[in-house]
C-alpha cells in the first residue's frame with residue numbers, strides 16, 4: 395500500500411447533467427459576457443435549460459462573478475483590513491482601563 399500524501403486533482407465537474415456542461419464552460423461564459431441571470435447562461439450554452447436542478451449552482455457562479463468584478467473595481471487603498479474603524483475591541487478595552 396502506498397503512503398503517498400493524497401493528491402487531490404480537481405476535475406472540471408459537469409454542472410448541468412442534462413446538457414453535459416462543465417463548471418469551467420459556465421464560468422467562462424458568465425465572466426466573458428458578464429451574465430447576470432441563469433437564463434443568460436442557458437441562451438449561450440443550454441446549461442439550465444431543462445430540469446433546472448443546476449440553477450442553484452449557476453446562480454452561485456453568477457453571484458461569485460459579480461462579487462469578483464466588484465472587488466476588482468475597488469482600488470486597493472480603499473479596502474480596509476478591519477471592518478471596525480474604531481480599532482480592536484480588546485485594544486480599546488485595555489487602553490481605557
Ligand code: FES
Nearest residue numbers: 411412444445448
Ligand atoms: S441539470 Fe441543468 S437543466 Fe437539468
